[in-house]
Each structure stands twice: as C-alpha cells, then as structure tokens.
Amino acid sequence: MTLAIDVHGLNKSFGDKHVVNDVTIQVEAGRICGFLGPNGSGKTTTLRMLCGLLTPDSGSGEALGFDIIAQADEVKRRTGYMTQKFSLYEDLTIAENLQFTARVYGLDRRRERVDAALERLGLTSRRGQLAGTLSGGWKQRLALAAATLHEPRLLLLDEPTAGVDPKARRTFWDEIHALAAEGLTVLVSTHYMDEAERCHEIAYISYGRLIARGTAAEVIAGSGLVTLHGEGPNADRLAHDLAGAPGVETAAAFGAAIHVSGTDRAALEAAVRPYRREPYRWSEVPPTLEDVFIQLMSQSQDNVR
Amino acid sequence: MSGLSWLRVLAVLVKEFKQLTRDRITYAMMLAIPVVQLTLFGYAINTEPRHLPTAVLVQEDSRHARSIVAALKNSAYFDFVAQARSPAELDRLLRNGEVQFAVTIPGDFSRRVARGDRAQILVEADATDPSATSGAVAALAALPDLALRHDLTGALASRQGEAPFEVVVHRRYNPEAITAYNIVPGLLGIILSLTLVMMTALSVTRETERGTMETLLSTPLEPLEVMIGKLAPYVFVGLVQTAIILVMAATLFQVPMGGGWIGLSAGIALFITGSLALGFLISTVARSQLQAMQMSFFYILPSILLSGFMFPFRGMPAWAQWIGEVIPVTHFLRVVRGSLLKSQGLGDQWRELAALTAFVLVVTALAMARYRRTLD
Numbered sequence: 001m002t003l004a005i006d007v008h009g010l011n012k013s014f015g016d017k018h019v020v021n022d023v024t025i026q027v028e029a030g031r032i033c034g035f036l037g038p039n040g041s042g043k044t045t046t047l048r049m050l051c052g053l054l055t056p057d058s059g060s061g062e063a064l065g066f067d068i069i070a071q072a073d074e075v076k077r078r079t080g081y082m083t084q085k086f087s088l089y090e091d092l093t094i095a096e097n098l099q100f101t102a103r104v105y106g107l108d109r110r111r112e113r114v115d116a117a118l119e120r121l122g123l124t125s126r127r128g129q130l131a132g133t134l135s136g137g138w139k140q141r142l143a144l145a146a147a148t149l150h151e152p153r154l155l156l157l158d159e160p161t162a163g164v165d166p167k168a169r170r171t172f173w174d175e176i177h178a179l180a181a182e183g184l185t186v187l188v189s190t191h192y193m194d195e196a197e198r199c200h201e202i203a204y205i206s207y208g209r210l211i212a213r214g215t216a217a218e219v220i221a222g223s224g225l226v227t228l229h230g231e232g233p234n235a236d237r238l239a240h241d242l243a244g245a246p247g248v249e250t251a252a253a254f255g256a257a258i259h260v261s262g263t264d265r266a267a268l269e270a271a272v273r274p275y276r277r278e279p280y281r282w283s284e285v286p287p288t289l290e291d292v293f294i295q296l297m298s299q300s301q302d303n304v305r
Numbered sequence: 306m307s308g309l310s311w312l313r314v315l316a317v318l319v320k321e322f323k324q325l326t327r328d329r330i331t332y333a334m335m336l337a338i339p340v341v342q343l344t345l346f347g348y349a350i351n352t353e354p355r356h357l358p359t360a361v362l363v364q365e366d367s368r369h370a371r372s373i374v375a376a377l378k379n380s381a382y383f384d385f386v387a388q389a390r391s392p393a394e395l396d397r398l399l400r401n402g403e404v405q406f407a408v409t410i411p412g413d414f415s416r417r418v419a420r421g422d423r424a425q426i427l428v429e430a431d432a433t434d435p436s437a438t439s440g441a442v443a444a445l446a447a448l449p450d451l452a453l454r455h456d457l458t459g460a461l462a463s464r465q466g467e468a469p470f471e472v473v474v475h476r477r478y479n480p481e482a483i484t485a486y487n488i489v490p491g492l493l494g495i496i497l498s499l500t501l502v503m504m505t506a507l508s509v510t511r512e513t514e515r516g517t518m519e520t521l522l523s524t525p526l527e528p529l530e531v532m533i534g535k536l537a538p539y540v541f542v543g544l545v546q547t548a549i550i551l552v553m554a555a556t557l558f559q560v561p562m563g564g565g566w567i568g569l570s571a572g573i574a575l576f577i578t579g580s581l582a583l584g585f586l587i588s589t590v591a592r593s594q595l596q597a598m599q600m601s602f603f604y605i606l607p608s609i610l611l612s613g614f615m616f617p618f619r620g621m622p623a624w625a626q627w628i629g630e631v632i633p634v635t636h637f638l639r640v641v642r643g644s645l646l647k648s649q650g651l652g653d654q655w656r657e658l659a660a661l662t663a664f665v666l667v668v669t670a671l672a673m674a675r676y677r678r679t680l681d
Binding site: 084086106 | 515516517519520521522523524525526680
C-alpha cells in the first residue's frame with residue numbers, strides 16, 4: 001500500500017495556544033479520510049500544514065512522497081485545497097474563476113479543461129454568471145471544480161459542506177466518491193455524522209490530539225460504548241434527569257426517544273433501573289457514530305481539565 | 306409602530322460603543338486625529354513664512370551694501386544663507402530651490418546713490434508658491450526709506466519725499482502670482498497618493514478579508530508573482546491619471562510646461578512605485594479594509610498639510626519640516642513644480658530624486674520582509 005499522507009508528530013502553536021499537538025496521520029492513496037473533531041480542535045490548522053500554508057513548529061512527514069516542509073512547492077502543485085469559506089472571486093464569473101485557476105497552475109489546454117469542468121458541473125449555460133450570485137451548494141461545487149482543475153492527486157477539503165442543504169451535500173459527496181474512484185486521495189473535515197459514515201476511514205482530533213482512528217465500525221467498536229434506547233411518552237424528558245447520573249456519559253433526546261450511553265455497562269444499567277417501568281420501554285442498540293463522538297469529546301475535555 | 310424604547314436604544318448604543326473601542330486601530334485613530342490635526346494646524350502651519358533662505362550677490366563691497374543686507378535681515382523675512390559669486394551661481398541657487406530669494410546689489414550702487422541717479426537693487430523671488438513670498442515682497446516696500454537712514458547725511462539725507470534707491474522685484478517662474486500654477490502640479494502628487502496608496506492597500510487587504518488570499522497561497526504562485534500581478538494594473542492607473550492631470554493643467558489652467566522631462570519622468574516613475582509599495586506595506590499590516598483605509602488616511606493627511614502642497618513648506622517650524630522631508634510627496638512636489646515651472650534639469654533635481662529612490666527602496670524592502678507566503 002502507498003501512503004498519500006504520512007506525517008508524524010506535527011505541532012503548531014499560536015502564541016501560548018498549542019493548537020496542534022503531536023498529530024500523526026496516515027492516509028492510504030485513493031481513500032477518503034474523514035477528519036472530525038469539535039470546533040477549534042486544530043483540524044483547519046492541520047490541513048493548512050499539510051498543504052504548506054502553515055509551517056509546523058515541529059514534526060515532519062510526506063504528502064504524495066514529498067516532504068511537506070522542504071518540498072512544499074511540489075506538494076502545492078499536486079494538491080487541491082478548498083477552504084472553509086467560499087474563496088473564489090465573487091466578482092468574477094464562473095468561467096473566469098476557473099480560467100484564473102487554470103492559469104495559476106500553468107495548465108495546458110486551458111479552454112478545453114474549463115469547458116469540461118463547466119460541463120461536468122452542469123454550469124455551461126451559466127458560465128457568464130457572477131460566482132457571488134450562486135447559492136451555497138453551487139458555490140461549493142464550483143470551488144471543488146476549481147480545486148480539482150489541475151488534476152491533483154491529493155484533495156484537502158475544510159468543512160466543504162457547512163451550511164449546505166442535504167441534497168446539495170449528497171451531490172457534493174457523490175462527486176468526492178467519483179474522484180476517489182479515479183485514484184484521488186481525500187482528507188475532508190466535517191461535523192456531519194452522515195458524511196463521516198460515507199468516508200472510508202475516520203480520524204478524530206480533539207484539543208489538537210488525534211484520539212481515534214479507523215473505519216466507522218472500528219471507531220464505534222473501539223469506544224467500548226453501550227447505548228440504551230428508551231421509548232415511551234415524554235421519554236425525551238428523561239434526558240435531563242439521567243444526564244450526570246453515575247455511569248451515564250451521554251444522555252440525549254432523539255425526538256420522543258432517548259439515548260443513554262456509558263462505557264460501564266453495570267453502572268449504566270443501575271442508572272436506568274428507576275425508569276425501567278411503564279410506560280417506558282428500553283432496548284440496547286448499537287451506538288451511533290454521534291454517540292461515540294460526543295463521548296470522545298467529553299472524555300478529552302476531562303483529560304484537559 | 307410601537308413607541309421608541311429607550312431600553313432598546315440603549316442596547317444598541319452600548320453594543321456600538323463596545324465595538325468602537327474593540328478595534329484598536331479605530332480607537333487610536335479617534336484619539337490621534339484630533340491631536341495630530343490640532344498640532345499640525347496649530348503649530349506647524351504658518352501661511353506667512355518668515356526667515357526665508359536668501360542668497361545675495363554683492364557686486365560692490367560698500368557700507369551701503371552692508372546696510373541693505375542688515376536691513377533685510379532685520380525685517381525677519383530674509384535669512385542670508387549663501388553669498389553668490391556670479392549672476393549664474395545666484396540663478397542656479399534660486400532655480401534648484403536652495404533659496405527663496407536672490408538679492409543683487411549692483412557694482413555702481415553707492416555711486417548712483419551718491420549722485421541720486423536712480424540707484425536700484427534687484428530682488429528675485431521664487432514665486433512658484435505665491436503665498437510663500439507675498440509677505441516678504443510686501444515688506445520690501447519699506448526698505449528704501451529705512452535701509453540707508455544712518456548712512457546718509459547732509460544733502461543726500463535731506464532730499465525729502467524721494468527714496469535714495471529703488472527695489473526692483475522680479476517674481477520669477479510665476480510672475481503673475483497665479484495660485485493655480487502652484488496648486489495644479491501639486492495636485493498630481495496628492496491625487497496619485499490618494500488613489501494609489503489606498504487602492505493597493507485595499508486590493509490586497511480585500512483578498513485577506515474575503516479569504517481568497519488563502520486560496521492564492523495554496524497554489525504554486527510565488528509572493529513576487531502575486532505582488533507584480535496585483536500592482537501592475539495600478540501602475541497603469543497611475544500613468545493614466547498623470548496624463549489626465551498634465552493635459553488638464555496645460556489646457557484648462559495654462560500651467561507652463563517648462564520641460565525637465567527626464568527628471569519629471571523619473572520622479573513620476575519613482576513616486577508611483579513608492580506609493581504602490583507603501584500601499585502594499587499597509588496591506589501587510591492591516592487586517593481589514595477599514596484598517597487599511599484608516600492607515601492610508603493617516604498617511605495622506607500629513608502629505609497634504611506638511612508637504613508644501615497646501616501651505617508654504619518654509620513657513621513650518623524645523624520639526625515639521627523634518628517630518629515633511631520624510632514624506633515622499635514633499636520631494637515629488639518639488640520635482641513636478643521644478644520641472645514644469647522652473648525648467649529644472651537633473652542637476653537641480655538629483656537630491657529630490659535620490660530621496661524618492663531611498664523611499665522606494667526602504668518601503669519595498671519592508672513590504673517584502675513583511676509579506677508572508679504562508680499564513681503563519
């Protein structure tokens with residue numbers, strides 16, 4: 001197997017804030033790796049270090065076989081990076097944005113490539129429209145087209161679908177999978193669990209530390225979490241009573257139902273016992289990725305305190 | 306419509322005040338502007354300058370000549386800084402701007418005074434800025450009656466009602482004292498600074514603010530490529546503006562186009578480059594377009610007030626002149642006015658051109674040093 005990303009011990013501080021702490025990531029070529037973690041956990045900083053926008057304080061590694069520090073230029077040439085905010089030019093048209101990107105990368109057959117990208121996006125008829133007038137979903141698809149115009153081998157996406165509606169998100173992810181099928185490696189940060197589940201594997205980062213790694217099933221299994229699902233009239237209101245009870249690590253309402261999770265099965269059962277009566281019905285369910293992440297989040301917070 | 310709620314007004318007011326004080330540059334500007342304006346207007350600006358540098362060419366060393374020089378000095382308008390040895394040297398001192406006045410006391414002066422034969426002294430004023438010389442010229446009217454009062458005795462002194470000599474005043478370079486001759490070439494410097502510094506500062510800051518800079522940096526673009534590509538259009542803007550201003554100056558205001566084209570072209574090229582580099586430097590410091598705007602304004606203000614554009618440079622106290630010397634507009638104005646009005650050659654302008662070159666080099670070096678090719 002070849003690693004598209006292979007970095008170890010990355011550190012980055014801004015002032016006295018240690019934003020990225022000893023992060024080691026390996027991503028196999030052609031895989032989609034979901035990069036998850038709470039806000040401010042260092043995801044964006046890590047992505048920026050990978051594409052040469054930031055210099056790590058310490059640590060080293062390779063992207064696409066090039067040293068990310070010494071050969072940042074080589075990495076840049078072969079990497080597509082999409083920022084969190086729409087960062088094409090709103091006052092240029094759709095076609096002009098793509099033409100600009102094509103020139104910056106010094107591509108040949110520019111007209112052909114831009115036309116092909118427009119065709120693929122389905123924006124050929126709207127090529128003369130200003131990019132700023134596109135809806136959120138279209139903007140992100142245009143940005144993705146611009147980031148992949150130079151046929152990169154690595155794609156770094158920073159929360160590409162934040163604030164985008166579900167249908168547009170699905171289209172966007174279909175495109176990402178199509179790209180991965182062509183051999184592109186993708187590292188994508190997200191907060192959406194459904195997106196995390198569409199990744200080949202997941203890396204979970206919190207407070208600058210990588211704390212979970214693997215496929216969705218591996219991460220769920222590795223958490224050792226037990227989840228109980230409670231139903232019944234107003235079962236959701238139990239979340240308030242159960243949260244904070246010994247053995248309950250997370251308690252969250254899902255519509256009229258409730259999910260309580262904990263790693264200590266006996267303690268969790270004990271906490272739920274007073275509510276094992278009519279009208280409530282309890283059953284054990286496999287924990288969702290979200291349950292696992294919320295537990296990971298609260299755990300790592302405890303570690304920091 | 307419900308009534309005006311003071312509580313809601315207060316909510317907005319408190320929020321606004323907090324935001325106002327949170328941006329430190331805005332906060333600093335709020336306090337700095339009145340202080341700077343008051344200091345400049347109050348202390349630095351003087352529309353009737355005294356102690357103007359004057360050169361003298363004395364073609365006869367006589368008691369009368371010494372008395373005249375002494376009387377000129379006593380008027381407080383003239384400071385004698387140079388003694389010319391020839392009319393050519395005197396002319397050069399006036400042309401290259403080292404002195405504001407050139408006084409010639411002719412060889413036969415004493416003889417003519419003694420004979421009562423229309424004795425004259427010649428005072429040439431650099432009238433490119435009419436307001437800088439008007440006070441001093443007015444003071445010359447009293448000179449003939451006062452200067453030789455102690456020298457002349459007996460019959461010469463008693464010739465009542467008739468002055469012993471006459472002061473001939475030549476307003477050089479702008480004989481009709483037309484203010485537009487001074488202001489219009491000066492506007493070239495002000496307009497170029499206003500547009501170029503501000504436009505560049507905003508154009509780069511806009512990329513940072515909108516997040517497009519992050520995308521640019523993630524591409525193979527080199528910093529120098531970004532800088533050249535972003536600044537070149539503004540060089541063009543600057544040249545178009547220069548052409549418009551010069552054509553309008555010549556056609557609408559009949560400003561003389563004296564020549565000195567080599568120096569003028571060099572000056573324009575240096576000034577445009579320097580202004581762009583300064584704008585770029587501002588954009589590496591400013592974090593928002595608002596801040597870039599405020600910093601540009603902070604540069605423009607002294608450029609208008611302390612450069613000699615609006616008020617006579619020599620009317621300002623020494624400290625203000627020092628500040629003025631650091632501002633590139635000051636030197637650029639001298640080049641433009643010198644070329645157009647005084648037909649200066651490179652020999653007259655090299656000091657100003659050297660100052661502009663130094664400005665370009667220092668600011669470009671600072672801008673390049675501050676420009677980050679990463680987001681660190």
